[in-house]
Amino acid sequence: MIKLQIPISEEDIRSLKVGDEVLLSGTIVTARDEAHKLMVEEKPEFIREHLKESVIYHCGPVVKQSESGEWSFVSAGPTTSAREEPYQSTVVCEYKVRGVIGKGGMGAKTLEGLKKCGAVYFHAIGGAGTLIANSVKKVKEVFKLEEFGTPEAFWVIEVEDFPVVVTMDSHEGSLHKEVLEKSKKIMEELL
Protein backbone atom coordinates (compact mmCIF):
# COMPACT_ATOMS: atom_id res chain seq x y z
CA MET A 1 0.00 0.00 0.00
CA ILE A 2 1.41 3.39 -1.05
CA LYS A 3 0.55 6.52 0.94
CA LEU A 4 0.41 9.73 -1.06
CA GLN A 5 0.04 13.26 0.23
CA ILE A 6 -1.56 15.89 -1.98
CA PRO A 7 -0.10 18.08 -3.58
CA ILE A 8 1.68 15.35 -5.55
CA SER A 9 4.82 15.98 -7.62
CA GLU A 10 5.03 14.92 -11.24
CA GLU A 11 7.89 12.59 -10.35
CA ASP A 12 5.84 10.76 -7.70
CA ILE A 13 2.85 10.39 -10.00
CA ARG A 14 5.00 9.04 -12.84
CA SER A 15 6.41 6.38 -10.51
CA LEU A 16 2.95 4.82 -10.10
CA LYS A 17 1.99 1.76 -12.16
CA VAL A 18 -1.27 -0.02 -12.97
CA GLY A 19 -2.23 -2.24 -10.03
CA ASP A 20 -0.70 -0.03 -7.31
CA GLU A 21 -2.96 0.34 -4.28
CA VAL A 22 -2.84 3.87 -2.89
CA LEU A 23 -4.17 5.76 0.13
CA LEU A 24 -4.68 9.42 -0.77
CA SER A 25 -4.63 12.26 1.77
CA GLY A 26 -5.03 15.99 1.28
CA THR A 27 -7.35 18.37 -0.54
CA ILE A 28 -9.21 17.19 -3.65
CA VAL A 29 -12.10 18.55 -5.73
CA THR A 30 -15.26 16.80 -6.92
CA ALA A 31 -16.27 17.52 -10.51
CA ARG A 32 -18.79 15.85 -12.79
CA ASP A 33 -20.40 16.62 -16.13
CA GLU A 34 -21.41 20.27 -15.66
CA ALA A 35 -18.09 21.11 -14.01
CA HIS A 36 -16.01 19.50 -16.77
CA LYS A 37 -18.00 21.24 -19.46
CA LEU A 38 -17.40 24.56 -17.69
CA MET A 39 -13.67 23.91 -17.19
CA VAL A 40 -13.20 23.21 -20.89
CA GLU A 41 -15.47 25.90 -22.29
CA GLU A 42 -14.74 28.77 -19.88
CA LYS A 43 -11.53 27.77 -18.08
CA PRO A 44 -12.64 29.44 -14.79
CA GLU A 45 -9.94 30.82 -12.48
CA PHE A 46 -11.74 30.19 -9.15
CA ILE A 47 -10.87 26.49 -9.20
CA ARG A 48 -7.28 26.74 -10.48
CA GLU A 49 -5.46 26.95 -7.12
CA HIS A 50 -7.46 23.98 -5.79
CA LEU A 51 -6.63 21.77 -8.75
CA LYS A 52 -2.92 22.43 -9.17
CA GLU A 53 -1.01 19.19 -8.40
CA SER A 54 -4.20 17.92 -6.82
CA VAL A 55 -6.82 15.33 -7.75
CA ILE A 56 -10.26 15.54 -9.35
CA TYR A 57 -12.92 13.21 -7.95
CA HIS A 58 -15.81 12.13 -10.20
CA CYS A 59 -18.45 12.16 -7.49
CA GLY A 60 -21.89 13.55 -6.78
CA PRO A 61 -22.21 13.21 -3.00
CA VAL A 62 -25.09 13.03 -0.58
CA VAL A 63 -24.39 15.97 1.73
CA LYS A 64 -25.66 17.31 5.02
CA GLN A 65 -25.67 20.86 6.31
CA SER A 66 -25.54 21.48 10.03
CA GLU A 67 -27.57 24.20 11.70
CA SER A 68 -24.48 26.40 11.81
CA GLY A 69 -24.17 25.98 8.02
CA GLU A 70 -21.27 23.56 7.84
CA TRP A 71 -21.37 20.86 5.18
CA SER A 72 -20.39 17.23 5.58
CA PHE A 73 -20.41 14.19 3.25
CA VAL A 74 -22.89 11.41 4.06
CA SER A 75 -22.35 9.08 1.11
CA ALA A 76 -19.77 9.73 -1.57
CA GLY A 77 -18.65 6.95 -3.91
CA PRO A 78 -17.37 7.53 -7.46
CA THR A 79 -19.55 8.07 -10.52
CA THR A 80 -18.91 6.62 -14.00
CA SER A 81 -15.92 8.44 -15.48
CA ALA A 82 -16.55 7.61 -19.14
CA ARG A 83 -18.87 10.63 -19.47
CA GLU A 84 -15.91 12.97 -18.97
CA GLU A 85 -13.86 11.35 -21.73
CA PRO A 86 -14.32 14.26 -24.17
CA TYR A 87 -13.06 16.75 -21.54
CA GLN A 88 -10.63 14.98 -19.24
CA SER A 89 -7.27 15.31 -20.96
CA THR A 90 -7.86 19.02 -21.63
CA VAL A 91 -8.77 19.61 -17.97
CA VAL A 92 -5.79 17.61 -16.66
CA CYS A 93 -3.33 19.55 -18.81
CA GLU A 94 -4.95 22.99 -18.40
CA TYR A 95 -5.13 22.84 -14.60
CA LYS A 96 -2.01 20.66 -13.97
CA VAL A 97 -4.08 17.98 -12.23
CA ARG A 98 -2.08 14.95 -11.06
CA GLY A 99 -4.84 12.42 -10.75
CA VAL A 100 -8.46 11.62 -11.49
CA ILE A 101 -10.52 9.39 -9.20
CA GLY A 102 -13.57 7.67 -10.65
CA LYS A 103 -14.97 4.34 -11.66
CA GLY A 104 -15.16 2.30 -14.85
CA GLY A 105 -11.98 3.75 -16.35
CA MET A 106 -11.53 6.09 -19.29
CA GLY A 107 -10.50 5.89 -22.92
CA ALA A 108 -7.61 6.47 -25.30
CA LYS A 109 -7.76 10.27 -25.31
CA THR A 110 -7.49 10.45 -21.52
CA LEU A 111 -4.70 7.85 -21.46
CA GLU A 112 -2.74 10.02 -23.87
CA GLY A 113 -3.35 13.11 -21.72
CA LEU A 114 -2.15 11.27 -18.58
CA LYS A 115 1.11 10.46 -20.36
CA LYS A 116 1.58 13.91 -21.84
CA CYS A 117 0.89 15.94 -18.72
CA GLY A 118 1.90 13.54 -15.94
CA ALA A 119 -1.19 12.17 -14.19
CA VAL A 120 -2.88 8.85 -13.37
CA TYR A 121 -6.39 7.46 -13.10
CA PHE A 122 -7.29 6.17 -9.66
CA HIS A 123 -10.18 3.70 -9.42
CA ALA A 124 -12.37 3.86 -6.31
CA ILE A 125 -14.92 1.19 -5.43
CA GLY A 126 -18.21 2.13 -7.07
CA GLY A 127 -21.16 1.97 -4.72
CA ALA A 128 -19.05 2.17 -1.56
CA GLY A 129 -20.68 5.48 -0.68
CA THR A 130 -20.83 5.32 3.09
CA LEU A 131 -17.34 3.83 3.45
CA ILE A 132 -15.69 6.49 1.28
CA ALA A 133 -17.60 9.32 2.99
CA ASN A 134 -15.79 8.16 6.12
CA SER A 135 -12.46 9.19 4.50
CA VAL A 136 -13.80 12.70 3.88
CA LYS A 137 -12.73 14.65 6.94
CA LYS A 138 -13.84 18.12 5.98
CA VAL A 139 -15.72 20.10 3.36
CA LYS A 140 -13.58 23.20 2.83
CA GLU A 141 -15.52 25.03 0.14
CA VAL A 142 -18.19 24.58 -2.47
CA PHE A 143 -18.55 26.32 -5.84
CA LYS A 144 -21.55 26.50 -8.20
CA LEU A 145 -23.87 24.81 -5.71
CA GLU A 146 -26.88 26.93 -6.54
CA GLU A 147 -26.39 26.80 -10.30
CA PHE A 148 -25.39 23.13 -10.73
CA GLY A 149 -27.17 21.45 -7.79
CA THR A 150 -25.66 19.15 -5.15
CA PRO A 151 -24.34 16.31 -7.33
CA GLU A 152 -22.73 18.57 -9.96
CA ALA A 153 -21.17 21.26 -7.77
CA PHE A 154 -17.40 21.59 -7.17
CA TRP A 155 -16.88 20.35 -3.59
CA VAL A 156 -13.40 21.10 -2.23
CA ILE A 157 -12.80 18.42 0.38
CA GLU A 158 -10.08 17.17 2.65
CA VAL A 159 -9.62 13.40 2.58
CA GLU A 160 -7.57 11.06 4.70
CA ASP A 161 -6.46 7.63 3.51
CA PHE A 162 -8.91 7.50 0.63
CA PRO A 163 -8.47 3.96 -0.79
CA VAL A 164 -7.92 3.72 -4.56
CA VAL A 165 -6.23 1.51 -7.14
CA VAL A 166 -4.22 2.85 -10.09
CA THR A 167 -5.91 1.42 -13.21
CA MET A 168 -4.42 3.83 -15.79
CA ASP A 169 -0.88 5.16 -15.42
CA SER A 170 1.25 7.78 -17.17
CA HIS A 171 3.04 5.15 -19.24
CA GLU A 172 0.06 4.13 -21.40
CA GLY A 173 -0.83 1.25 -19.05
CA SER A 174 -4.57 0.61 -18.69
CA LEU A 175 -6.19 -2.25 -16.82
CA HIS A 176 -9.48 -1.36 -18.55
CA LYS A 177 -7.96 -1.86 -21.99
CA GLU A 178 -6.51 -5.21 -20.92
CA VAL A 179 -9.77 -6.52 -19.42
CA LEU A 180 -11.79 -5.34 -22.44
CA GLU A 181 -9.51 -7.04 -24.95
CA LYS A 182 -9.42 -10.25 -22.94
CA SER A 183 -13.19 -10.40 -22.46
CA LYS A 184 -13.76 -9.77 -26.19
CA LYS A 185 -11.50 -12.66 -27.03
CA ILE A 186 -13.33 -14.94 -24.58
CA MET A 187 -16.66 -13.79 -26.04
CA GLU A 188 -15.60 -14.90 -29.52
CA GLU A 189 -14.99 -18.38 -28.14
CA LEU A 190 -18.33 -18.41 -26.30
CA LEU A 191 -20.49 -17.36 -29.26
Place this chain on the structure above:
Amino acid sequence: MDLKDSILELIRRASTDLSEDVVKSLSDAYENEDEGTPARGVFKTILENVEMAKDKSTPICQDTGSLLFYIDFPEGESEKKYSEAIELAAIEATKKQYLRPNAVDPVTSKNSGNNIGVNAPYIHFHQWDKDEVRIRVMLKGGGSENVGTQYKLPFPPLKAGRDLEGVRKVIIDAVVNAQGLGCAPGTLGIGIGGDRITSYALSKIQFFRKIGERSSDPKIAELEKDLNETLNKLQIGPMGFGGKTTVLDVFISSQARHPATFFVAISYMCWAFRRKTMVLKNGEVIYD
Protein backbone atom coordinates in the same frame (compact mmCIF):
# COMPACT_ATOMS: atom_id res chain seq x y z
CA MET B 1 -47.98 5.04 11.13
CA ASP B 2 -49.51 7.16 8.38
CA LEU B 3 -49.02 6.30 4.73
CA LYS B 4 -46.33 8.93 4.08
CA ASP B 5 -44.27 7.78 7.07
CA SER B 6 -44.51 4.12 6.13
CA ILE B 7 -43.35 4.93 2.59
CA LEU B 8 -40.52 7.05 4.00
CA GLU B 9 -39.43 4.00 6.01
CA LEU B 10 -39.63 1.89 2.84
CA ILE B 11 -37.30 4.34 1.07
CA ARG B 12 -34.91 4.42 4.04
CA ARG B 13 -34.70 0.64 4.01
CA ALA B 14 -34.16 0.52 0.25
CA SER B 15 -31.34 3.07 0.34
CA THR B 16 -29.47 1.91 3.45
CA ASP B 17 -30.20 -1.77 4.01
CA LEU B 18 -29.33 -4.20 1.22
CA SER B 19 -31.68 -7.21 1.01
CA GLU B 20 -30.49 -10.51 2.41
CA ASP B 21 -30.43 -12.40 -0.90
CA VAL B 22 -28.08 -9.78 -2.41
CA VAL B 23 -25.78 -9.70 0.62
CA LYS B 24 -25.54 -13.48 0.54
CA SER B 25 -24.73 -13.45 -3.16
CA LEU B 26 -21.97 -10.84 -2.62
CA SER B 27 -20.55 -12.83 0.33
CA ASP B 28 -20.44 -15.97 -1.83
CA ALA B 29 -18.67 -14.02 -4.58
CA TYR B 30 -16.08 -12.79 -2.04
CA GLU B 31 -15.39 -16.37 -0.92
CA ASN B 32 -15.14 -17.50 -4.52
CA GLU B 33 -12.43 -15.02 -5.57
CA ASP B 34 -8.79 -15.97 -5.01
CA GLU B 35 -6.86 -14.64 -2.02
CA GLY B 36 -4.84 -11.50 -2.78
CA THR B 37 -6.64 -10.56 -6.02
CA PRO B 38 -8.08 -7.08 -6.65
CA ALA B 39 -11.47 -8.77 -7.18
CA ARG B 40 -11.45 -10.17 -3.66
CA GLY B 41 -10.44 -6.76 -2.34
CA VAL B 42 -13.40 -5.17 -4.11
CA PHE B 43 -15.88 -7.58 -2.50
CA LYS B 44 -14.32 -7.02 0.91
CA THR B 45 -14.81 -3.26 0.55
CA ILE B 46 -18.35 -3.75 -0.77
CA LEU B 47 -19.33 -5.92 2.21
CA GLU B 48 -17.77 -3.51 4.71
CA ASN B 49 -19.63 -0.65 3.10
CA VAL B 50 -22.95 -2.52 3.16
CA GLU B 51 -22.59 -3.22 6.86
CA MET B 52 -21.52 0.33 7.68
CA ALA B 53 -24.45 1.82 5.71
CA LYS B 54 -26.92 -0.37 7.59
CA ASP B 55 -25.43 0.55 10.98
CA LYS B 56 -25.34 4.28 10.26
CA SER B 57 -28.59 4.31 8.29
CA THR B 58 -26.88 6.20 5.44
CA PRO B 59 -27.06 5.48 1.70
CA ILE B 60 -25.12 2.40 0.56
CA CYS B 61 -24.34 4.34 -2.61
CA GLN B 62 -24.46 8.12 -3.05
CA ASP B 63 -26.34 7.58 -6.29
CA THR B 64 -29.66 6.77 -4.69
CA GLY B 65 -31.07 6.37 -8.16
CA SER B 66 -34.34 7.18 -9.82
CA LEU B 67 -37.30 6.33 -7.63
CA LEU B 68 -39.47 3.72 -9.32
CA PHE B 69 -42.62 2.65 -7.52
CA TYR B 70 -44.91 -0.27 -8.34
CA ILE B 71 -48.25 -0.28 -6.55
CA ASP B 72 -50.85 -3.05 -6.59
CA PHE B 73 -54.16 -2.00 -5.04
CA PRO B 74 -57.71 -3.32 -4.63
CA GLU B 75 -60.73 -1.96 -6.46
CA GLY B 76 -62.04 1.33 -5.13
CA GLU B 77 -58.72 2.72 -3.90
CA SER B 78 -57.57 6.17 -4.98
CA GLU B 79 -54.32 6.46 -6.95
CA LYS B 80 -54.03 10.09 -5.87
CA LYS B 81 -53.75 9.15 -2.21
CA TYR B 82 -50.65 7.08 -2.98
CA SER B 83 -48.99 9.48 -5.40
CA GLU B 84 -49.35 12.34 -2.91
CA ALA B 85 -47.94 10.27 -0.06
CA ILE B 86 -45.02 9.18 -2.25
CA GLU B 87 -44.16 12.77 -3.16
CA LEU B 88 -44.17 13.84 0.48
CA ALA B 89 -42.10 10.82 1.47
CA ALA B 90 -39.56 11.51 -1.30
CA ILE B 91 -39.18 15.13 -0.22
CA GLU B 92 -38.63 14.11 3.40
CA ALA B 93 -36.26 11.27 2.46
CA THR B 94 -34.15 13.81 0.55
CA LYS B 95 -34.08 16.14 3.59
CA LYS B 96 -33.00 13.24 5.78
CA GLN B 97 -30.22 12.32 3.32
CA TYR B 98 -31.66 8.90 2.56
CA LEU B 99 -31.80 10.18 -1.01
CA ARG B 100 -29.64 12.47 -3.12
CA PRO B 101 -31.60 15.02 -5.14
CA ASN B 102 -31.73 13.25 -8.51
CA ALA B 103 -34.50 14.90 -10.52
CA VAL B 104 -33.06 17.20 -13.19
CA ASP B 105 -35.02 19.17 -15.78
CA PRO B 106 -33.43 18.17 -19.11
CA VAL B 107 -34.30 21.52 -20.71
CA THR B 108 -32.84 23.85 -18.08
CA SER B 109 -30.45 21.35 -16.41
CA LYS B 110 -31.89 22.53 -13.11
CA ASN B 111 -31.99 20.02 -10.27
CA SER B 112 -35.29 20.35 -8.39
CA GLY B 113 -33.44 19.61 -5.15
CA ASN B 114 -36.14 17.33 -3.72
CA ASN B 115 -36.48 14.42 -6.17
CA ILE B 116 -39.76 15.78 -7.52
CA GLY B 117 -40.16 16.45 -11.24
CA VAL B 118 -42.27 15.47 -14.23
CA ASN B 119 -42.72 11.69 -13.85
CA ALA B 120 -40.40 11.68 -10.85
CA PRO B 121 -40.91 9.63 -8.76
CA TYR B 122 -42.39 7.34 -11.42
CA ILE B 123 -45.31 5.22 -10.23
CA HIS B 124 -46.70 2.13 -11.95
CA PHE B 125 -50.25 1.46 -10.73
CA HIS B 126 -51.91 -1.91 -11.07
CA GLN B 127 -55.27 -2.99 -9.73
CA TRP B 128 -55.53 -6.51 -8.37
CA ASP B 129 -58.07 -8.83 -6.72
CA LYS B 130 -56.44 -9.07 -3.28
CA ASP B 131 -57.76 -6.98 -0.38
CA GLU B 132 -54.33 -5.59 0.40
CA VAL B 133 -52.02 -2.96 -1.05
CA ARG B 134 -48.49 -3.83 -2.10
CA ILE B 135 -45.97 -1.02 -2.59
CA ARG B 136 -42.63 -1.88 -4.11
CA VAL B 137 -39.78 0.54 -4.69
CA MET B 138 -36.62 0.23 -6.75
CA LEU B 139 -33.73 2.71 -6.57
CA LYS B 140 -32.25 2.56 -10.05
CA GLY B 141 -28.77 4.08 -10.33
CA GLY B 142 -27.81 6.18 -13.35
CA GLY B 143 -24.50 4.49 -14.14
CA SER B 144 -26.11 1.09 -14.44
CA GLU B 145 -29.07 2.53 -16.35
CA ASN B 146 -26.65 3.95 -18.92
CA VAL B 147 -25.35 0.48 -19.80
CA GLY B 148 -28.85 -0.94 -20.30
CA THR B 149 -29.67 -1.53 -23.95
CA GLN B 150 -32.21 -2.88 -26.40
CA TYR B 151 -31.54 -5.09 -29.44
CA LYS B 152 -33.81 -5.96 -32.32
CA LEU B 153 -33.33 -9.38 -33.80
CA PRO B 154 -31.96 -10.37 -36.20
CA PHE B 155 -28.75 -8.61 -35.24
CA PRO B 156 -26.33 -9.26 -38.13
CA PRO B 157 -23.04 -8.15 -36.46
CA LEU B 158 -23.31 -11.14 -34.11
CA LYS B 159 -25.25 -13.39 -36.48
CA ALA B 160 -27.96 -13.34 -33.82
CA GLY B 161 -31.21 -14.72 -35.21
CA ARG B 162 -34.79 -14.62 -33.98
CA ASP B 163 -34.56 -17.43 -31.45
CA LEU B 164 -33.24 -18.05 -27.93
CA GLU B 165 -29.72 -18.58 -29.30
CA GLY B 166 -29.93 -15.08 -30.79
CA VAL B 167 -31.16 -13.75 -27.45
CA ARG B 168 -28.20 -15.41 -25.73
CA LYS B 169 -25.72 -13.79 -28.12
CA VAL B 170 -26.96 -10.23 -27.65
CA ILE B 171 -27.00 -10.61 -23.86
CA ILE B 172 -23.35 -11.67 -23.88
CA ASP B 173 -22.57 -8.73 -26.17
CA ALA B 174 -24.32 -6.28 -23.83
CA VAL B 175 -22.33 -7.48 -20.82
CA VAL B 176 -19.03 -7.24 -22.72
CA ASN B 177 -19.94 -3.71 -23.80
CA ALA B 178 -20.88 -2.77 -20.22
CA GLN B 179 -17.53 -3.94 -18.77
CA GLY B 180 -17.32 -2.51 -15.22
CA LEU B 181 -19.20 0.68 -16.06
CA GLY B 182 -22.51 -0.34 -14.49
CA CYS B 183 -20.81 -1.22 -11.17
CA ALA B 184 -20.23 -4.90 -11.81
CA PRO B 185 -21.11 -7.49 -10.71
CA GLY B 186 -24.50 -6.65 -12.12
CA THR B 187 -27.81 -8.43 -12.11
CA LEU B 188 -29.55 -8.54 -15.47
CA GLY B 189 -33.27 -8.11 -16.11
CA ILE B 190 -34.18 -9.23 -19.61
CA GLY B 191 -37.46 -8.69 -21.44
CA ILE B 192 -37.99 -10.68 -24.64
CA GLY B 193 -40.75 -9.65 -27.04
CA GLY B 194 -43.28 -6.82 -26.70
CA ASP B 195 -42.74 -3.40 -28.23
CA ARG B 196 -40.00 -0.84 -27.59
CA ILE B 197 -41.57 0.27 -24.31
CA THR B 198 -42.98 -2.95 -22.92
CA SER B 199 -39.75 -4.90 -23.49
CA TYR B 200 -37.92 -2.48 -21.19
CA ALA B 201 -40.82 -2.47 -18.72
CA LEU B 202 -40.71 -6.27 -18.53
CA SER B 203 -36.93 -6.26 -18.10
CA LYS B 204 -37.09 -3.85 -15.14
CA ILE B 205 -39.79 -5.60 -13.19
CA GLN B 206 -37.64 -8.76 -13.13
CA PHE B 207 -35.57 -7.04 -10.45
CA PHE B 208 -38.22 -7.87 -7.88
CA ARG B 209 -37.28 -11.53 -8.18
CA LYS B 210 -34.96 -12.95 -5.53
CA ILE B 211 -31.41 -13.90 -6.49
CA GLY B 212 -31.47 -17.54 -7.56
CA GLU B 213 -35.18 -17.53 -8.46
CA ARG B 214 -35.51 -19.26 -11.84
CA SER B 215 -38.19 -18.70 -14.45
CA SER B 216 -41.18 -21.05 -14.41
CA ASP B 217 -40.69 -21.61 -18.15
CA PRO B 218 -38.18 -24.49 -18.42
CA LYS B 219 -36.58 -23.22 -21.63
CA ILE B 220 -36.04 -19.77 -20.16
CA ALA B 221 -34.84 -21.21 -16.85
CA GLU B 222 -32.29 -23.20 -18.85
CA LEU B 223 -31.10 -20.04 -20.63
CA GLU B 224 -30.82 -18.21 -17.30
CA LYS B 225 -28.62 -20.98 -15.90
CA ASP B 226 -26.50 -21.07 -19.03
CA LEU B 227 -25.97 -17.31 -18.98
CA ASN B 228 -25.07 -17.30 -15.29
CA GLU B 229 -22.22 -19.65 -16.12
CA THR B 230 -21.25 -18.16 -19.47
CA LEU B 231 -21.17 -14.51 -18.40
CA ASN B 232 -19.01 -15.34 -15.39
CA LYS B 233 -16.41 -16.80 -17.75
CA LEU B 234 -15.82 -13.38 -19.33
CA GLN B 235 -13.38 -12.38 -16.56
CA ILE B 236 -14.65 -8.81 -16.42
CA GLY B 237 -15.05 -9.16 -12.67
CA PRO B 238 -16.18 -6.70 -9.99
CA MET B 239 -15.60 -3.06 -11.08
CA GLY B 240 -14.16 -4.47 -14.32
CA PHE B 241 -10.92 -5.35 -12.48
CA GLY B 242 -10.96 -8.93 -13.81
CA GLY B 243 -12.21 -11.88 -11.73
CA LYS B 244 -14.67 -14.70 -11.51
CA THR B 245 -17.87 -12.78 -10.78
CA THR B 246 -19.21 -10.59 -13.56
CA VAL B 247 -22.93 -11.07 -12.85
CA LEU B 248 -24.82 -12.03 -9.69
CA ASP B 249 -27.83 -13.35 -11.59
CA VAL B 250 -29.78 -13.20 -14.83
CA PHE B 251 -33.59 -12.89 -14.78
CA ILE B 252 -35.39 -13.38 -18.08
CA SER B 253 -39.06 -13.12 -18.99
CA SER B 254 -40.92 -13.19 -22.29
CA GLN B 255 -44.14 -11.73 -23.66
CA ALA B 256 -45.98 -11.78 -26.98
CA ARG B 257 -44.29 -10.01 -29.86
CA HIS B 258 -45.62 -8.62 -33.13
CA PRO B 259 -44.82 -11.00 -36.03
CA ALA B 260 -42.48 -8.38 -37.51
CA THR B 261 -40.56 -7.47 -34.34
CA PHE B 262 -38.29 -9.29 -31.92
CA PHE B 263 -36.94 -7.03 -29.19
CA VAL B 264 -34.59 -7.98 -26.39
CA ALA B 265 -34.35 -5.33 -23.67
CA ILE B 266 -31.53 -5.62 -21.17
CA SER B 267 -31.64 -3.71 -17.90
CA TYR B 268 -28.52 -3.72 -15.79
CA MET B 269 -28.71 -3.44 -12.02
CA CYS B 270 -25.49 -2.50 -10.20
CA TRP B 271 -24.21 -4.69 -7.34
CA ALA B 272 -26.01 -2.27 -4.99
CA PHE B 273 -29.25 -3.97 -5.95
CA ARG B 274 -31.76 -1.88 -4.02
CA ARG B 275 -35.44 -2.80 -3.94
CA LYS B 276 -37.91 -3.29 -1.11
CA THR B 277 -41.53 -4.25 -0.67
CA MET B 278 -44.21 -3.33 1.84
CA VAL B 279 -47.74 -4.66 2.23
CA LEU B 280 -50.65 -2.78 3.81
CA LYS B 281 -53.37 -4.98 5.20
CA ASN B 282 -56.03 -4.32 7.86
CA GLY B 283 -54.23 -1.16 8.91
CA GLU B 284 -50.94 -2.99 9.38
CA VAL B 285 -47.67 -2.42 7.51
CA ILE B 286 -45.45 -5.40 6.75
CA TYR B 287 -41.96 -4.88 5.27
CA ASP B 288 -40.11 -7.65 3.45
